[in-house]
Amino acid sequence: xxxxxxxxxxxxxxxxxxxxxxxxxxxxxxxxxxxxxxxxxxxxxxxxxxxxxxxxxxxxxxxxxxxxxxxxxxxxxxxxxxxxxxxxxx
Amino acid sequence: xxxxxxxxxxxxxxxxxxxxxxxxxxxxxxxxxxxxxxxxxxxxxxxxxxxxxxxxxxxxxxxxxxxxxxxxxxxxxxxxxxxxxxxxxxxxxxxxxxxxxxxxxxxxxxxxxxxxxxxxxxxxxxxxxxxxxxxxxxxxxxxxxxxxxxxxxxxxxxxxxxxxxxxxxxxxxxxx
Numbered sequence: 001x002x003x004x005x006x007x008x009x010x011x012x013x014x015x016x017x018x019x020x021x022x023x024x025x026x027x028x029x030x031x032x033x034x035x036x037x038x039x040x041x042x043x044x045x046x047x048x049x050x051x052x053x054x055x056x057x058x059x060x061x062x063x064x065x066x067x068x069x070x071x072x073x074x075x076x077x078x079x080x081x082x083x084x085x086x087x088x089x090x
Numbered sequence: 091x092x093x094x095x096x097x098x099x100x101x102x103x104x105x106x107x108x109x110x111x112x113x114x115x116x117x118x119x120x121x122x123x124x125x126x127x128x129x130x131x132x133x134x135x136x137x138x139x140x141x142x143x144x145x146x147x148x149x150x151x152x153x154x155x156x157x158x159x160x161x162x163x164x165x166x167x168x169x170x171x172x173x174x175x176x177x178x179x180x181x182x183x184x185x186x187x188x189x190x191x192x193x194x195x196x197x198x199x200x201x202x203x204x205x206x207x208x209x210x211x212x213x214x215x216x217x218x219x220x221x222x223x224x225x226x227x228x229x230x231x232x233x234x235x236x237x238x239x240x241x242x243x244x245x246x247x248x249x250x251x252x253x254x255x256x257x258x259x260x261x262x263x264x265x266x
Contacts (some may be wrong), residue, residue: 025185026184056159056185056186056187057185057186058159058186070219071220
């Protein structure tokens with residue numbers, strides 16, 4: 001099966017807004033790393049620039065599960081969420 | 091690395107039931123699950139003292155987690171279950187500590203111990219998402235203005251006293 005190339009700029013704003021809303025209280029943000037609209041696979045990079053308490057932001061595993069659950073409850077076309085977490089590389 | 095996508099939608103968890111509440115707090119053993127966030131112990135302690143003075147509640151035990159972002163140990167939850175009729179947990183004033191506290195409360199409510207989570211207003215939405223994800227969307231939450239950490243003791247005490255009637259109403263069947 002041919003899968004169209006994923007686009008970075010076509011993630012629905014409402015989809016991204018649901019995820020950003022989970023992170024905003026801690027001052028964190030996300031950037032789209034990859035978006036497969038056909039399969040609904042959303043790749044995100046956690047942005048922690050300026051976040052004073054990086055450990056206050058949920059760990060990646062929790063983020064991925066909570067974000068997917070929140071997106072499904074908001075009827076967003078996402079089947080999987082993957083985060084790249086800079087804390088795991090520092 | 092290829093991504094494997096399941097064709098089956100994950101099933102949302104069935105909602106769990108909250109533990110039943112007492113009709114009043116008189117004689118009710120109120121324990122604390124302090125997640126070690128700054129000022130959490132002071133806030134929770136002031137609330138339970140006020141509930142004892144005003145409502146006749148009986149201060150129970152205090153369990154303090156080694157880190158706010160992890161769930162309580164099974165042993166700590168078991169001690170709370172044995173020694174408590176009501177547990178106040180907190181504080182939920184960051185993402186990871188909200189996640190840990192919600193997980194603790196789901197376990198305690200499942201064991202029949204009603205709980206109230208103390209948190210700050212800016213985490214209201216996240217707490218709701220976490221509670222829904224854990225299958226306990228009606229989790230009882232008492233919120234105060236952010237922050238709780240990083241403020242002086244007198245401010246913490248003032249927040250605690252303003253939360254007392256909220257906690258009392260959340261924790262008694264007569265008011266709920």
